[in-house]
Amino acid sequence: MSVKQISVFIENKKGKLAEATRYIADNNVNMKALSIADTQDFGILRIICEDPKAAEEALKEGGFITTVTDVLAVAISDKPGSLAAILEVLAEANIVVEYTYAFLSAKAGAYMIFRVDDNQSAAAALAGAGIKTANQEDLF
Amino acid sequence: MPNYYQPEIECASLDEMRAIQNEKLVKQVKHVYDNVEYYRNLMDEKGVKPEDINSIDDLHKLPFLTKADLRDAYPYGLLATDLKNCVRIQSTSGTTGRRVVAFYTQKDVDLWEECCARAITAVGGTNEDVCQVAYGYGLFTGGPGLNGGSHKVGCLTLPMSSGNTERQIQFMQDLHSTILCCTPSYAAFIGETLKDMGLTPDDIDLKAGIFGAEPWTEEMRRDIEKSLGIKAYDIYGLTETSGPGVSFECEEQTGMHINEDHFLAEIIDPETGEVLPEGSKGELVFTSLDKEAFPLLRYRTRDICVLSRKKCSCGRTLIKMTKPMGRSDDMMIIRGVNVFPSQIETVLLKEGYSPNYLIEVDRERNTDTLDISVELSPEQFTDTVKDLSAKEKDLANAIKTMLGISPKVHLVAPKTITRSEGKAVRVIDRRKLHD
Incomplete structure (x- = not known):
């Protein structure tokens, strides 16, 4: 009925999105869909991928703030x-x-x-x- | 032609001033010892009795008072007279722990207003002037102090309070205000608004301004003088001693004359408490010589400055202090409000945030800005902008409730605020307030 989406907190600073996506890539996570919501201070990167659990663990390990939403x-x-x-x-x-x-x-x-x-x-x-x-x- | 409000005091010889101070100090120490248990205990601990204080040369024997004492004694512990003899309370902004509540008898109010009257007279104020007071009124001492001083001088007083800047300018034009009293940042803002309204200094009659309650630079002075077509004068004071008018600038604009018949000044080494000779840079300490209700002896202001008895061209002999050159604690003055980083930290912890934060203070178009970056914890993160923006807003509101001024709050990722090995860098002040 629902799918798992991983959200990642990204500071609205030069290079931060690159840093996060590189980290995701290095952990072998293949993003299937994404959207980014942004404000003046920060953005929220939302990802759909095949193994959300592994992806979330990898991101957490890397010090990223994440949350999983159905x-x-x-x-x-x-x-x-x-x-x-x-x-x-x-x-x-x-x-x-x-x-x-x-x-x-x-x-x-x-x-x-x-x-x-x-x-x-x-x-x-x-x-x-x-x-x-x-x-x-x-x-x- | 110099103008004095009380020439016999303002131009007294050093011997005359010493005699006044000696007599008042002996009396005041006795008054405090007899009526303020808190300070009596401090004196007893130090083994000092009122009889040991025979002149201002004995001042160094007395114990210091600090803001911590004011906190411990809050609210009545330093009161030296019955409440029924008091007619006024003024207070600093801030939390219960940091708030200063000062009491005044009618005589205290009169003497305070006289101090402000000296300041207004020194900038050329007479009963022919229209004095627009655009300091905040209320618990803040700025408005009431200058308002009272303006009355004493006999100026036509416009109790505008701060804000509603276009109306300020309209009154200024319609009622021909000649003296403006407010914070320097508000004066600068009025100057900018004047320009935005398509007006020039020629369209108003202001000749002088008395600006205090926050630090400002010579550069800012020149800006304000140009934008309003006036001479801009500094005034200094603190709620603990009375309010504005503890010291004031004269036409020479090279430091502020201390009303030392009421406020006995010392400079000490902030580390050791040792009294330093005239001309040394150190922490300013005041002893209230006349206050009946809230007489603080040897109160450490935490302001760093230099005292000088160098002859002043205005003819006043009152000792001069430089503008404060810094603080011996971490207090900042932002938009006229005293702010301690620990107050902000208290709110962050209470609201469930990490104690890793960075306070950035700057000045844009002569108005102080306060930005607080705080690390978001994983538990606080949600996937919607709405929730996170609401968190920023809620935190900003909580800080505003605590400080009385609005910050901009920025949520940042964990571990992005630099940790240092030693003392954490919590505050970056880019205002360059001290020339």
Whole structure:
């Protein structure tokens, strides 16, 4: 029903993102999707990868601040209105969307990642509308 | 032509001043010993009795008071008279532990206001002047002190308090203010606002300004003088002794004359407490000679400066002190507010943050800025910007509640604030306040 997303705290300073991604690469983590939220002081790097547990441990070891969040991965078809349809279902069910970003799985096609306030209700509402949410193993 | 408010004091001979100080000191030590148990105990511990103090030459025998004593004795422990004889309380900003609460009898208020009147007269103030007081009013001593001094001189007094700068300028224009009293940073801001409003110094009638409560440089003085078309004078004081008017600048603008008939000044070695000869750089110590309600003897100000009896062209013989050249503790004055790094640390710990932080103080467009970087702990991290921004805002608010001024808070990654082997560098002050 949901997938694991790793978030990493990145200071908004020159070279910090490079430092973090190099570290991720050196630990053999293959990022499948990412988004970055930024403010004046800091950014939050959000990653979807195959083995989130290993990736998180590696990042922690490297002194990075991380957190793991369950997010929804929703399959999306390649045509106009697909995203709107999903968001309408969520809005109808009074689900608050914190952020969203796109994700392309070689195995399973295009997905949108949604961070919502209530995963269970959101998944149920989407299921009710015939929209499927993916599990970790569906994606890789 | 020099102007004096009390020429018999301000231009007294050294012998005359000594005689005044000797007489007052003997009386004051007795008053304190009889009425302030806290200080009596300090004197007893040192084996000093009031009879041992016969002139100011005996001053060095008395124990010091420090801010720690004020904290221990808070709030009434250093009070030397019945509360029913007191008519006023003033206080510094800050936390309970750091807050200074000073009490005044009517006589104390009168003498304090006279000190401010001397300062206003020294910059040319008379009953023909309009004195705009743009210091904060309230517990802060700035507004009430200069307000009272302005009344004593007979100036038409405009009790504006600080803020609402365009209105300040409008009043200044409409009511022809000639003297401005406020913090130097606010004076600079008024100067900039004047320009932003499309006005020049020719559009206002100000001739002089009395600026204190925070450190400022000669460069800042020149900026303010130019932007407002005035002569800018420094004034010094502290709530512990009364408020502004402990010392003030005259037309020579080369240091501040201490109202030494009320405040006996010494310079000591901050490490050893030893009294240093005139002309030495050291920590300034004051003994209140007249205060009835809150008479501090040998109070260590922590301000580092130099005293001089060099003849002044203004004719005053009152001893002069330089602008404070630094502190013998870690207190900073930011936007006129006394700030100790430990106060900020207390809030950080209380709010669940690490004690690894960096305080950066700077001055932009003549206004102090306070930036606090604090390390985020893994437990506090969440994946949404909303949550982290709220954390920054909450922490800034908590610090504002503690200090009375708003900081900018920056969350940083763990272990990014430099650890040092010895004393941690917690504060970077880029203001270059001391020329």
